[in-house]
């Protein structure tokens with residue numbers, strides 16, 4: 001029976017869970033009696049579409065049970081770093097133990113032997129070729145590899161925006177300082193409701209000297225989604241390269257890297273994929289690999305092999321291999337369903353609070369302009385004070401934001417968040433705003 005990519009991923013996963021024959025060195029949770037029962041429970045919902053399933057609390061409660069999150073504090077700062085399902089934690093711990101039995105052999109032969117199958121799986125999830133994907137530690141590493149590795153010279157221009165992630169802005173500032181490249185700043189409002197207006201602002205910043213546009217797919221301050229695919233298509237036609245900071249978009253919204261029309265894309269997998277802390281990947285378009293220098297030298301720095309970006313020295317390789325369990329977990333749910341649930345959780349609190357006096361919502365509610373995260377401001381309260389009140393008095397963890405026009409608390413639930421936790425959050429915010 002044919003189906004969408006998401007349905008096929010899920011069917012593959014469920015078939016695998018029923019008689020697990022994976023390439024892992026260690027036996028998987030999904031092969032245990034508990035794992036089989038858990039996947040059967042989830043498979044019983046297989047025919048429900050993403051919109052129906054987004055509001056099915058029994059399904060998401062089963063997902064919640066796969067996590068080991070605090071029952072005391074409601075974590076609404078998953079955008080910072082997400083927890084891993086227990087199966088992912090167990091995989092990392094087991095690999096760590098295995099490595100300690102015989103480090104040099106088990107790390108570099110046994111565990112690292114799983115790298116190429118993992119690359120293939122991760123590339124399938126990302127929608128690119130395995131030969132274009134380097135596994136690394138985080139988005140910072142991937143993006144700065146590009147920022148520092150590109151052959152740019154004095155006078156070359158790079159287009160970016162004040163709401164890009166500060167570490168990336170600092171990296172570009174450093175390049176401007178050392179090499180004399182010019183930074184051209186696009187002005188964006190908070191929030192932006194029109195994709196067309198965002199596209200126009202980026203494209204009109206291009207000059208004959210522009211070499212690259214730096215785009216943040218989902219802004220960390222506000223959850224604003226940037227139409228990177230459309231900007232990428234236009235910019236590349238004009239001969240300008242495109243780099244995408246996908247720290248917040250990967251495994252959060254449903255897209256494939258190949259369709260973003262970008263040359264470089266980097267993400268952290270410890271955010272929305274719920275993979276081990278300190279995991280990420282860098283995508284480099286095949287034709288661009290040889291011109292991009294790696295951050296840490298390899299035998300052939302101008303070669304065309306993606307592995308040249310993985311010379312990171314000795315590290316806990318089992319952490320990387322734990323990514324495979326996170327992919328299994330994600331495929332069991334399906335990206336479309338996950339994205340629908342995340343969007344639903346944002347809409348629940350945003351719709352309930354949008355007309356409350358004294359509250360400003362600084363994230364667009366328009367289709368495709370936001371996803372699971374949003375920014376909320378109680379005008380009379382300093383964001384740090386609101387954060388402290390929520391944490392100390394009401395047991396909610398959020399992220400305070402006070403950056404240019406972005407002011408308030410960032411709210412980022414995840415797939416394990418219960419609807420009654422969001423309802424208590426809404427009531428708490430209404431009471432604080434009314435004081």
Ligand SMILES: Cc1ncc(COP(=O)(O)O)c(C=O)c1O
Nearest residue numbers: 138139140141165220245247268
């Ligand atoms: C937009 C954006 N880019 C890059 C990063 C860097 O991610 P990491 O610290 O995992 O490298 C973050 C982290 O929050 C981010 O929000």
